[in-house]
Amino acid sequence: MNAQLEISNTEANATKTPLSCIFCVGFDLGICSGLSGDTTPGPQSLKVRQSAQMATARRIIWRSQDLQEIVPVICSGWAAAIVMLSNGSRQIVSFLLPGDVISTTLLFEARPYCLIEAITDVRYRAFSRADLKSMLYREPEMLDKFSKAWVDEKARADQLIVDLGRRTANERIARLILGLFDRLEKRGMVRSQPLEFEFPLRQHHIADATGLTPVHVSKVLTELRRSQVINISERSLTILDLPALRRIGHTR
Amino acid sequence: MNAQLEISNTEANATKTPLSCIFCVGFDLGICSGLSGDTTPGPQSLKVRQSAQMATARRIIWRSQDLQEIVPVICSGWAAAIVMLSNGSRQIVSFLLPGDVISTTLLFEARPYCLIEAITDVRYRAFSRADLKSMLYREPEMLDKFSKAWVDEKARADQLIVDLGRRTANERIARLILGLFDRLEKRGMVRSQPLEFEFPLRQHHIADATGLTPVHVSKVLTELRRSQVINISERSLTILDLPALRRIGHTR
DNA sequence: CGGTGTCTTGAATACCATCAAGTCTTGTGG
DNA sequence: CCACAAGACTTGATGGTATTCAAGACACCG
Numbered sequence: 001m002n003a004q005l006e007i008s009n010t011e012a013n014a015t016k017t018p019l020s021c022i023f024c025v026g027f028d029l030g031i032c033s034g035l036s037g038d039t040t041p042g043p044q045s046l047k048v049r050q051s052a053q054m055a056t057a058r059r060i061i062w063r064s065q066d067l068q069e070i071v072p073v074i075c076s077g078w079a080a081a082i083v084m085l086s087n088g089s090r091q092i093v094s095f096l097l098p099g100d101v102i103s104t105t106l107l108f109e110a111r112p113y114c115l116i117e118a119i120t121d122v123r124y125r126a127f128s129r130a131d132l133k134s135m136l137y138r139e140p141e142m143l144d145k146f147s148k149a150w151v152d153e154k155a156r157a158d159q160l161i162v163d164l165g166r167r168t169a170n171e172r173i174a175r176l177i178l179g180l181f182d183r184l185e186k187r188g189m190v191r192s193q194p195l196e197f198e199f200p201l202r203q204h205h206i207a208d209a210t211g212l213t214p215v216h217v218s219k220v221l222t223e224l225r226r227s228q229v230i231n232i233s234e235r236s237l238t239i240l241d242l243p244a245l246r247r248i249g250h251t252r
Numbered sequence: 253m254n255a256q257l258e259i260s261n262t263e264a265n266a267t268k269t270p271l272s273c274i275f276c277v278g279f280d281l282g283i284c285s286g287l288s289g290d291t292t293p294g295p296q297s298l299k300v301r302q303s304a305q306m307a308t309a310r311r312i313i314w315r316s317q318d319l320q321e322i323v324p325v326i327c328s329g330w331a332a333a334i335v336m337l338s339n340g341s342r343q344i345v346s347f348l349l350p351g352d353v354i355s356t357t358l359l360f361e362a363r364p365y366c367l368i369e370a371i372t373d374v375r376y377r378a379f380s381r382a383d384l385k386s387m388l389y390r391e392p393e394m395l396d397k398f399s400k401a402w403v404d405e406k407a408r409a410d411q412l413i414v415d416l417g418r419r420t421a422n423e424r425i426a427r428l429i430l431g432l433f434d435r436l437e438k439r440g441m442v443r444s445q446p447l448e449f450e451f452p453l454r455q456h457h458i459a460d461a462t463g464l465t466p467v468h469v470s471k472v473l474t475e476l477r478r479s480q481v482i483n484i485s486e487r488s489l490t491i492l493d494l495p496a497l498r499r500i501g502h503t504r
Numbered sequence: 505c506g507g508t509g510t511c512t513t514g515a516a517t518a519c520c521a522t523c524a525a526g527t528c529t530t531g532t533g534g
Numbered sequence: 535c536c537a538c539a540a541g542a543c544t545t546g547a548t549g550g551t552a553t554t555c556a557a558g559a560c561a562c563c564g
Contacts, residue, residue, distance in 0.1 A: 083410065083413075083414045085414070085418055085502075086502060087502075089418050090418075091413060091414045091417040091418045093410050093413055093414070103406070104402075104406075105402065105403045105406045105407075107399070108396075108399035108400070108402065108403050109403045113407065113410070114410070136392075136395070137392035137395070138392075140388075140389035140390075140392075143388070143389065143395070144360075147359070147360035148360070150356075150357065150360065150402070151357045151360050151361045153406070154355070154356075154357050154405070154406065154409065155357075155365065157406065157409040157410060157413065158335070158345050158365070158366070158409060160413050161335075161343060161345055161409065161412050161413055161416060162335045162337070162343040162345070164413060164416035164417045164463065165343040165416045165462070165463030166337055166341050166342075166343045166463060168519080168520095169519080169520070202541090202542070202543095203542075203543070204542085210417070211416065211417030211418060212520075212521090213520075213521055213522080214542085214543085215520090215521075215522080215523095215543095215544085215545090216519090216520055216521070218542095218543060218544060218545085219520095219544085219545085221543095222543095222544075222545090250337075250338065250339075420551075420552095421551075421552070454509090454510070454511095455510075455511070456509095456510085464552075464553090465552075465553060465554080466510090466511085467511095467512085467513090467552090467553075467554080467555095468551090468552055468553070470510095470511060470512060470513085471512085471513085471552095473511095474511095474512075474513090505564100506563105506564100507562105507563085507564090508561105508562085508563085508564105509560105509561090509562085509563105510559100510560080510561080510562100511558105511559085511560080511561100512557105512558085512559075512560100513556100513557090513558085513559105514555105514556090514557090515554100515555085515556085516553100516554085516555080516556105517552105517553080517554070517555090518551105518552090518553070518554085519550105519551090519552085519553085520549105520550090520551085520552100521548100521549080521550075521551085522547105522548080522549075522550090523546105523547085523548080523549095524545100524546090524547085524548100525544105525545090525546090525547105526543105526544085526545085527542100527543080527544075527545100528541105528542080528543080528544095529540100529541080529542075529543095530539100530540085530541075530542090531538105531539085531540080531541090532537100532538085532539080532540095533536105533537090533538085533539100534535100534536090534537080534538095
């Protein structure tokens with residue numbers, strides 16, 4: 001799947017979206033004018049070729065080992081970066097939320113080792129890797145902004161290492177939920193009173209992210225529901241007792 | 253512990269070291285003339301303030317939560333980046349070998365969340381973060397070289413995530429050994445026939461890196477020795493049967 | 505010489521995986 | 535619209551891998 005790059009800065013099919021693009025890397029970098037109908041593109045926005053793309057739920061956006069000359073940024077929807085093993089099991093390396101760049105390393109390395117799968121329907125923008133790179137060279141202050149994404153990405157990866165290496169199933173699942181909660185809250189995607197947010201993950205996603213089996217995830221989740229800590233229904237998660245959830249996850 | 257930066261490019265106590273600095277990030281970036289007695293510093297070498305430092309085995313080089321205005325690069329010896337948990341257990345996030353920068357994120361984020369512990373006696377150079385950054389801005393081709401370390405670091409982190417999430421104890425330990433073997437071989441630090449390299453890790457290091465207990469590490473290692481796959485003695489590891497080790501680790 | 509750190513070994517236990525059966529939902533084609 | 539298939543989730547029984555607990559051997563060091 002070679003992505004054809006088309007210059008499409010004028011957002012033709014810009015629907016009214018609840019997500020503000022303000023927290024997006026692309027918006028921050030000034031290379032994307034967003035979905036919000038803002039018709040004043042930043043000064044750089046014409047310098048980076050890009051194309052708006054769609055992927056429907058459960059589709060693979062790209063496979064590992066494909067050479068990719070693009071750097072995708074999620075506009076709406078959830079996706080996952082997944083490593084497949086020869087024995088058929090999978091490990092989700094990171095969840096990708098609206099505003100996330102798939103990985104900052106794609107700027108430098110064209111060959112990813114994991115595949116990207118859409119969890120919900122996903123809209124994303126594919127930026128030209130070469131254009132982004134040359135922009136980074138010409139305008140050093142871009143590096144600062146990009147480095148934020150890099151530091152963030154690495155912190156989450158190291159966090160996951162600790163969770164998988166040294167924490168129990170209950171802790172892992174509680175921390176996964178809390179981590180997603182934090183990230184979504186920063187984007188203004190959490191309703192308060194009660195704390196509630198869209199939660200499109202299937203239990204097998206949670207299993208693949210926490211290194212557990214779907215069966216065991218089910219048991220932990222039913223226990224969390226029974227004890228009135230969280231509730232999940234209709235692809236939506238409600239945190240009923242945040243302090244308790246933090247206690248279980250050993251976060252303060 | 254605030255590191256005092258001193259300009260010390262002339263290596264006063266340069267001992268004859270077997271390690272060639274050729275594979276070091278600092279050397280590659282042209283900011284360090286190395287230990288090899290090479291008296292022709294690169295054109296950039298005076299632009300970045302640095303200081304040579306030492307740490308003896310089992311000492312902590314720096315603690316988490318300390319503000320750090322330096323970016324250290326290991327010159328000789330082994331170190332580990334460790335996250336401590338409140339219950340006392342530890343997770344080694346990465347092993348640091350000669351030529352490694354402790355973390356590329358330190359360029360952008362002064363506050364690390366893990367501590368660095370010397371495994372052997374360690375010599376390292378502390379480069380000024382501010383100087384490195386401004387050099388990166390002024391000379392874009394530096395970014396290319398630095399990005400290699402960046403991509404490498406992320407690939408190893410993601411690899412560890414997969415190992416901890418979806419692999420058994422045998423696989424994890426085999427892959428840890430193979431990973432260190434690969435990295436050391438690239439630095440010319442492996443003797444061949446038989447394959448042998450310095451291996452200063454205690455079993456508790458292996459345990460903390462693989463998310464296992466020291467007791468279980470011991471059992472796996474004795475089994476690997478019994479079946480003539482590896483041998484460890486006197487802080488040196490010999491790979492007796494590389495194909496078998498790869499089979500156990502599911503790498504080809 | 506005792507103390508500390510390292511490693512080994514065995515027994516008991518805990519946690520999570522595997523297996524299996526069944527419910528319920530979702531999607532699809534006749 | 536219904537029949538059927540596939541996917542998602544639950545629940546209980548059983549089993550395996552790794553942990554915990556404990557004791558002892560050994561080396562190194564002040």
